Amino acid sequence: MDNATHLHFFKLTNSLSAWMAATTTVVLLLLHLTTTTSTNIYSGTITPNFTASHYQFIENSGDFLRSRNRNYTAAIANPQPTSQSFYLVIYHTASHTVIWTANRNNPISSSSQVHFSTTGITINNDSGKPIWSTPVIKSTVAALQLLDSGNLILIDQLNNTLWQSFDFPTDTIVSGQRFPVWKSLTASISPADFSAGKYMFTLTPADGVLTWQGLTYFKLSMDPNSFKNSDRPVSYLTLNGSGCNLVHDPGSETVIKILLTSAVSGSDYRILKILTDGTLVIMRYTNNNWVTDFTTPADGCRSPFRCGMAGVCASGGGCSCPAGFGTDRSSNSGCSLSDNSLSLPKSCDGTGSLSHQQPENYVYFPVAGVKYFLIDFINPVQNGVGLVTCQDICSANCSCLGLFYGNKSGSCYLIENHLGSFISSNEENDSMGFIKAIDSRDRNSTSNSDFPMVIMVLLPVSGVLLISILAVWMRRTRYKRTKSDSKKLVDNSCLDDLEMFVIAGLPVRFGYEDLVEATVNFSTPVGSGGFGTVYKGVLRDKTVVAVKKITALGSQGKKEFGTEIAIIGNIHHVNLVKLKGFCTHKRDRFLVYEYMNRGSLDRTLFGPGPPLEWQERFEIAVGTARGLAYLHSGCEHKIIHCDVKPENILLSDDMQVKISDFGLSKLLSPEQSGLFTTMRGTRGYLAPEWLTNEAISDKTDVYSYGMVLLELIQGRKNCAHAPTHGSENPTTGAQGQSSGSSGSQNRHRARPLYFPLQALEMHEQGRYLDLVEPRLAGRVTKDEAEKLVKLALCCVQEEPSLRPTMANVVAMLEGTLPVGTPRLESLNFLRFYGRRFSEPSMVATEAEVEIPSGFMVSIESSGTSVSPDLFSYMSSQQQRNNY
Structure with missing residues (x-):
């Protein structure tokens, strides 16, 4: 070649x-x-005729669509690597937290397909059968988009939204999402199973409600970090970096605000989620970690099924079974009857008709020392009935699985359809629980095998009833014998119901001789008030107590005595005085309190000793506000104190603050807002609505608190006779505060002063430091003084709706809410009363006010007729009512 x-x-x-x-x-x-095209992760938008499966996008773990800023991802994924159940989900990309699930109740396999067409989204199983789809959409769908908000939407050619995932939430809502009224979140069964469970959170026009199988077990407003600002209906819930609000629309007015535990920047990402155990949480994603800012209910035992059916949940989450029950080994959850011849009934279809069992086939197991979540949210089916009648009612209702019976009231509560867990309680409860069981043994049998069960179930109840009847008979017999022996005893009202009742939650009912010994025959008085005197005492266990002796009690006083016991005996808060017990003896009633060794605030604030430092005054203001906030929103029934004043604020050596004297308190259910028939309280602290027949509410206490706050600022009574120039004692900085002849002798040298008006005038001029007690000169900043003065004026506004709630007062003091600006037009009434107070004729005697509502009467004072609309704003002289 x-x-x-x-x-x-x-x-x-x-x-x-x-x-x-x-x-x-x-x-x-x-x-x-x-290959790349088939597994590409789309950004923002997908056009129709798209098909995907987990297997197809397996290289991306099932991810097929991300929002444009990559905050959220749409995927076909399984909840755990070993799970064979797959779902169409949206998750937060950074934390991989699922926020929405399409087919939660119909999982698919890894090869099942999701189709997107011009008619919407459809998910088919392996057989090609549709198991989930978007609703029928009449318009042509142009695109599927995943927004940066986490909302998955379908749009038409004009970018109109045809469908969105935010309208169909599952168990989570995210920052920026509006959760409208009547929408619900449903918890998943478990972290490995996204199917809808039995716990649900629903937003209603009045509240956020947590339910288990349709039964309410908690409300958002019951949480101490959830505060109500308005009575308007809720329109939607919104969540963002700064907090969570239930909002009324139009107007975007916050109805209920949740104060979160951590103050964070507005850019932080938050979610609200109902967990698998029924707990509602708000979590914040920051620094690549989740932080829980809010958990409700905080008490884990509030979860209705924490310990399974018939289980008893103790503090700390420990579970046990009632007597006669053992751990249910078949389900490894809850409790079952130890006796195999007995069984727990199953609820019927809810019709209430008789089941196949006859009433005599039922026995009832007593469960002592427990509470049940449902009792707080239902009414008794009947009141004033006996236990046997209550059991008969339950036996005749095939939906009834148990009951709670009130020993004193005779109230009968039924546990219907579902039996959850009980809550262990150390408090002495008036009511007792019973679990209904079916006895399958032959009742006609002569066997003695039934005897132990009958004794176990019936003897405790019968014994208690028998002993109670015997005790009442003995008391009545002894009373009749005593009455016939002596004509000097009081009339029948001396031995009324107070002689025989037992108050739930009170550890001690003292004997009269015990109190005589403790007080050394009542020899050491430490204060006095409208209904009696307070004595210092020492119990046999060396506990120092304050014994309040209430004498000459009329019908109203008896009612207040019972009210005070019922309230204080069943509430517990660090800023509320603790009632240790009570005693009744002839005409006298006694209340035994924990002893507060510094006495009442008026002693320290208005007395001749060294002045309280500003920080001490601030802490007193915070402690008092917290106590009132608890009374208003922390208890299951709203409690209005009705007599907030320095004499009813107690202090200890370490400046611990406690509110006392609940004799004038009013209990309201959440729905009640009616008028009281009698005006009660102390002049100088009474809100204007007492005189106008307007509804008395928690805002009435807010007004009184504002007046106390003004006195904390100035260190003297709001309505006082200030010394003229040159007569003020430079050491005490005040005169005219003490009662007695010395005050009368100096009164001709004193000029009248109405401090609330002065506070208003100085507020208008921005001269806040001029209002602070002179003895604190140079130790208080303008900002500190301005904060308390403005808050006090907000509290004493004439229109109740303009006053903040006590919960908001606490938040303002603690800095989690800004202090509001008082409206001058709602404070103009102070100018009128300030001018009238300066008139020489406005010198009134010391008294508490009690005027039937709707009556305008004259109160004679030093020969001068004073109308109650002015009298109510005039301060009483210092009153030694320390407890």
């Missing part, structure tokens, strides 16, 4: 090799592009 031939062959070979290499490259490139 010549050289020319060789050269030609070489060129041909090179050309062929180059062509083959190029062809191979193109083929490989095409294969690569095909």
